[in-house]
Amino acid sequence: MCGIVGYVGNKEVAPILINGLKKLEYRGYDSVGMAVLDDSNLTVLKCKGKLAILEEKMSQNYPKGFIGLGHTRWATHGKPSDINSHPHVSKSGKIAVVHNGIIENYLELKEFLETKGYEFVSETDTEVVGNLVEYNYKGDLVKAVIETLNEIEGSYALGIMCTDCPEMFVAVKKDSALVVGLGKDGNYVASDIPAILDYTRDVYILDDKEVVVLTADNVKVYNNLGVEVKKEVFKVTWDVAAAEKAGYEHFMMKEICEEPKAIKDTIGPRIKNGRVVLDDIELTEEYVKNIGKIHIVACGTAYHAGVIAKYIIEKTARIPVEVDVASEFRYRDPIVTDKDMAIIISQSGETLDTLFALREAKKKGARVLSIVNVVESTIARESDDVLYTWAGPEIAIASTKAYNAQLCALYLLTLELAYKRGCMSEEQYKNIIEGLQTIPDAIEDILGNKGAIQRFASSHCNVKNIFFIGRGLDYALSMEGSLKLKEVSYIHSEAYAGGELKHGTIALIEDGTLVVCPVTQDDLMDKMISNIKEVKARGATVLAIARESNEQVHKVADEVFTIPDVDPFIAPVAAVTPLQLFAYYMAVVKGCDVDKPRNLTKSVTVE
Secondary structure (H helix, E strand, C coil), rough: CCCCEEEEEHHHHHHHHHHHHHCCCHHHHCCCEEEEEEEEEEEEEEECCCCCHHHHHHHHCCCCCCCEEEEECCCCCCCCCCCCCCCEECCCCEEEEEEEECCCCCCHHHHHHHHHHCCCCCCCCHHHHHHHHHCCCEEEEEHHHHHHCCCCCCCEEEEEEECCCCCCCEEEEECCCEEECCCCCCCCCCCCCCHHCCCCCEECCCCCCCCCEEEECEEEECCCCCCCCCCCCEEEEHHHHHHHCCCCCCHHHHHHHHHHHHHHHHHHHHHHHCCEEECCCCCCCCHCCCCCCEEEEEEEHHHHHHHHHHHHHHHCCCCCCCEHHHHHHHHHHCCCCCCEEEEEEEEECCHHHHHHHHHHHHHHCCCCEEEEEECHHHHHHHHCEECCCCCCCCCCCCCCCHHHHHCCCCCCCCHHHHHCCCCHHHHHHHHHHHHHHHHHHHHHHHHHHHHHHHHHHHHHHCCCCEEHHHECCCHHHHHHHHHHHHHHHHCCCEEEEHHHHHHHHHHHHHCCCCEEEECHHHHHHHHHHHEEEEEEHCCCCCEEEEECCCHHHHHHHHHHEEEECCCHHHHHHHHHHHHHHHHHHHHHCCCCCCCCCCCCCCCCCCC
């Protein structure tokens, strides 16, 4: 979502801020800005639109200084505009603030400040923070920030500078990610590690309501009572090249092509001597046999991975599973007991709706296991157990390789649950493990034939509506295929269970309507063939995704993207790749901004 980068040191700050903001563009934004201090002179440059517009402004008024804060904004309070862009400056011009998140009680605080003579020029909640810090400021910036934290409600990551303190700035977080980078030539803050990885691999991961004070040669962290806190240094081990395009036109294509490696890295270390070994997660037979219910909670693409998990866990482990959209979970007062397990899925590990759902599940006594891609993320740290998806950095907003890795982690967990409950034979267990190990090669084969997908997309890119239909695991797969297409190509699409067509949806099928049909489940093959014939009889053009040996589908579909003959039980891990490629090529042909679709953000840090 919004992005923050800050630096204080002995190097010119503006180029560092620009470089960091470029690394944060993947998060999604609609305006951008920076504040730079040179002694006590504060320069603020900001604008609606992309970073290139800010760079053009800088060519006319280049900000000089060795301390500064930069920001990319995804609009919540107030439409995208120059005025609503960050940084925001307090009434006197002393305080500059950048902010990720939402201040929930900003209207109440704004009304209070107006009674004290403060005037507001923007529509944002962030401007309230700057003025409130100024109101509390009596010569000690850290004390003023701590007082302000005790008065604001909501989620936030904040960077705060003061013209009286040209040698330092303050940062703080609550429910919104923020890391501190420890460098040789200065110190940094950022919303995400890629923004500072060119300069340091040593970081502090801040906990909620921790206040950090950064100078050129020192970093001190305090709790919200002003007591200094000792932090452990977290060493970033992944290669900076993993967050670069490496010759690909788009991050999305690079990350699709990285799926075989992401899958190998996720399952490889966890299969030893033919058995599943889930890191340090202890799932005893007694515990597994006494699980009452599993609650899977996630958002967007991760939610669709959870739907597949419901199918496979209930089918093999025979444990009842509920799958919830995280933003609804805690508001429906879910029935959760201390016999239940909650599986929390998030690529970033910072998704705010999902984090709050995790806390709700823990409060009600459930054991929480998270599946996340970012080590030491908030969700990982607050979970009882963590199963990391070793997909590496995912920069494109539309998730691809992280989704495949999530599925693999969920399949491994399912094997462990089913086997320990005595619901799976040794032969079944062995066959599924061997099948999972063949998936990377299967995806390599799919990638080798992506030209056919590109040609089909080129000839159908002008369609206005697309329907996805499937049954069983293919229905869950259809949901993700539909979402991916909407995200990057802006083509309206909907996913339906194949059997639901006759209950209303078929009224929308007419001559030329494109219908995408994953058909990978042998036990539902005849049913899906009938559904394909139903839409064909009403003029639809049908694109199917099927295994190579499926001759029936070739007889009824207009076009078939084939995948290797993997076991139908694990087919969704491979069959999603052609759907991702289809969405990608549809977006490219239409000229869309594939990596940064409009209005979307990578890490959703507001409710």
